[in-house]
Amino acid sequence: MTAVTGWLASRVVPLDGLDPRAPVGDLEPLRAALGGVRVVGLGEATHGTREFFLLKHRLLRFLVEEMGFTVLAMEASVSAAEALDVYVQGGAGEPERLLADLGFWTWRTREMLAVVEWMRAHNRTASRRVRFAGIDPQFPAASLRWLRDHLGERELLAPLSVLEETRLGVGEPLDPAIETAARRLLEYVTANGSRVDRFAEPGRVGGATATMDAEAHARIVRQFAALVTRPMRDADGSRTAGAARDRFMAENVDRLLERPGAKVAVWAHNGHVTTGHYAGRSIPAMGHHLRERHGSGYYALGLLFGSGEFRARRLRFGRPDVRRPPVRNSVPAVDRADMVESRLAAACPRDHVVDLRGGPRPDAVDEWLGKEQYVRGYGAVVGRFSYKMSFTPTVLGDDFDGLAYVARGTCSIPF
Template sequence: MSVAEDIQRQAGPLRSEADLDPLMDRVGDASYVLLGEASHGTHEFYDWRAAITRRLISEKGFSFVGVEGDWPDCYGVNLSVIGSSEAPKDPADALAAFERWPTWMWANDDVVGFTRWLREHNQALPDAQRVGFFGLDVYSLWDSLYATLDYLHEHEPGNVDAAMAALDCFGPYAEDPQAYARATRLVPASCQDEVVAMLADLLPGRSPQGVASRDERFNAEQNAAVVAGAEAYYRAMVGGGSSSWNVRDRHMVETLDRLMTHHRGRADGRPVKAVVWEHNTHIGDARHTDMAVAGMVNVGQLVRERYGEQDVVLVGFGSHRGTVTAAGQWGARTETMTVPEARAGSTEALLHEALAEPAALFVFPDDLPDWLREARDHRAIGVVYHPDAERWGNYVQTVLGRRYDAFCWFDRTRALSPLRGTRVAAGEMETWPHGR
C-alpha cells in the first residue's frame, strides 16, 4: 500500500460534529484533552476546537477549559460563563475588555460563540457543576499584583504588607516588564524575595480573615502565583534561549494542576476533567520534535509525563494554505495575511497531495504506519508572521504520530474575525520563539 493510500484509509470525514465520534471514542475516560492550533488566527482551528469541547462537556462531563491566555482577563470571562452577578451577562463584553496584545487570540467572534454557548449550558446546572473558562499563561504581572492587593485589602488586611513590599519593589519600573527584565540583567537584584514573601502569606489552606468565598480565595492565590511566574519569566526572557519558554510552560502546567485540585474540592465529588486550548507548540509533545534538541519542554510533554499517556489525549491541527490573522511585528495592528502553500516535503504538503477532501480527522492507531513515525516539517505560525519567511522558518520537525494522538486537517483555512473596538496595549515582552 502506498503512503497516499494509507493516508486516505486513515482519514475520517470532518464535516459535522457527528464526525467527531472516533475522537470521542479515543478520549474515553481520559481526564486531560489538549487541543492545539497551528496559528493563533485561524477560524477553522477555533471553530472545530470549540465543537470538540462542546461534545466533551456535554457528553463526558469535562469540568473546565484552560486556555493560553492571561489569568485576570480570562477570570472575567469565567465569571460571565458561570453566571456570576459580578460579571456581564454577555461574555462578549468580558472578551471585549481584553487589552494586552494580541487581543484577537481570545477577543474574536469564534470565542464569543463558544462562551455564549457555555453560559447557556451552565444555566441549567447547579453551581458546583458549572464549567469554567480560565487563563493558564504567565503574563499579567501588574494586573495580577493589583488584583492580589485588592483581595488582601478586603479580606486579609493582616497580609497586605508583604504584597505592598512587592509592589514597591516593582514600582520603579512603571509597569514596564522590559525595564524590569533589563534591570535584573544589569544589576543582580530582583523582586524575587518580595514575591516569595507575598506568596507565603497566601498559601492555600489559610483561612481568610474577612468573608471570602472559596473561589475568591483561589483567584487571589492564583494571581499571586502569576506574579511569581511572571517575575521569573521576565528575568529569564532577557537571557534568550529556551529557559523563558520552559518557565512559561511549567507555569501553565502548575496552573492546570491547581485548577484540577480546586475543582476536586467541589462538594459534588464528580470526576474532574480538563480541556486545554493552546498552540500546537505547547500541546504537542515536545519530545517528538526538534524543540527537544533546543532544550525545550512543553505542556503536552509535561502533562503526559505526570499523568500517563492513557489519561491524556493530544490533538493537533494543521492546514495547507489560506489566510490568517496576524501582525508583522510585536504590538502592531492585525492584518489578514495570505498563508502560502506548505513547504514541499512537509506534513501539510503530504496530506494535501494525498487527500481530495477539504478536511479530515485522523485518530492515530496504536500500530503507527511509517508516515506517522517519520520526522517531517510541520507548520507553526505565531502572532507575528512573515509569509515570505516560510522558506526557512515557521516549521517544526515533527513525528506526527508521536507528537499527537489525533490530528484535524484542513486543506484551506481562513482568518478569524477579531472583535471590533478592543483596546490594545503591547505591554509585555515578545514570547520566544516567534510569538507562540
C-alpha cells in the same frame, strides 16, 4: 497510494462542516480514542485562523456534552480569566471587555465570543457546568489589585507594582530582585493564609462565585515575576522564559485537575500542546510536562491547515511592535513529501480529524511517525518576508496523538 497515505485514509474522521451550532455526531468516532483521557490539548498552527476557532468550538461541545469535560483552559491570563469564568457561570460582565482583558489580541474575535456565549448558555441548564480558566501567568494585574485590596502587609507588594506594566519579551529582563520579592510575598501568604482570609470579602465577583484565593493570586504573581526576570534566549534553553512559561502552564493545568471529576480541554498553540520540545527541540513544551505526569491520560491534538490566510503581527527590525495591529498573511498549499499537510491532504482533501495513537500500524507507518518532518506553525508574530517559507520540524510519533486538518483557512474576525 502509499502505505502511509492508505493508513491515514483508513483512520480519517471526515467533518460534516465547521458550524459550531451543528450536531456533533460526526465526532463520535473520537470517543474511543479519548476514553480514559482527562486532559485534551487542542492545538492550532496559527492563532489567527477562523476555521481553527470554529473547529475547536465544535470539539469543545463534543468534549463537554458527550465526554464529560468540565473546564476550558486557555493560553490566556490566569488572573484575568477569573472574571470571564464568573460571566460564563451566569454572573455579570461585558464579554467583549472580559475577552480583551485576557491580554492577548488573538482572543478578541467574534469566534471566541461565540464560544464564551455558548458556555454561558450551556451552564444555564446543564447539571454539570463548564468553567473558563486561564493557564498563562502573563498579565497578572487583576491578581495584584486583589492582593492590594485584601492583603494587610501591603509593603510586600510595593516592589511588584512594575509587573502591571511589564510585557514578556519586550525590553530587557527585570532585576532578579523582583522574583525574590514575589517569592517572599507567596511565602507570607502561604504561611498566613487564615490571617489573609480575614481581609478578603466573600468570594464573589459580579454576582457569582470567584475561585481564586490569596495563595492562588500570589502564586501567579510569583510565576510572572519568574518569567520576566529570565532571558528570552540562552544557550541553555532550560534557563529561558519560554521554558519556565510552559512549565508553569502545565502546573496550572494540574491545579485545575485537583477538583474531583475534573476533565480539562486546553486551548493553546501546537507548540505548547505538543508532547515534545520546541525552539530547536531544546525546550520541553507544556504538553511534554503533561505527558510525563498523566501518561496516556493526556491527548495532544494538533490543528493544521492546507493553505489560505491567517492574522498575525509582523516583525519590525526583528522585534514585535505591539502598537501595530495584526495583518492578513497568506500561504499557498505545499506539495512536499516531508510536509505533514501534504500527506493529510492526500489521505482526505476535505476537513477531517485523524487519531495517530491506537490500532495496528504497518512498519512503513512506524517509520514515518518516527522520522523528522515539517508542519506550518505561526505564533502571534511572523517574519515580515520569511513566513511563507517558514516550517517547523516535528516527529509526529513524539509530538502528537492526533491531528485535525482544515483544507483552507481564513482570517479570524476581530470585534
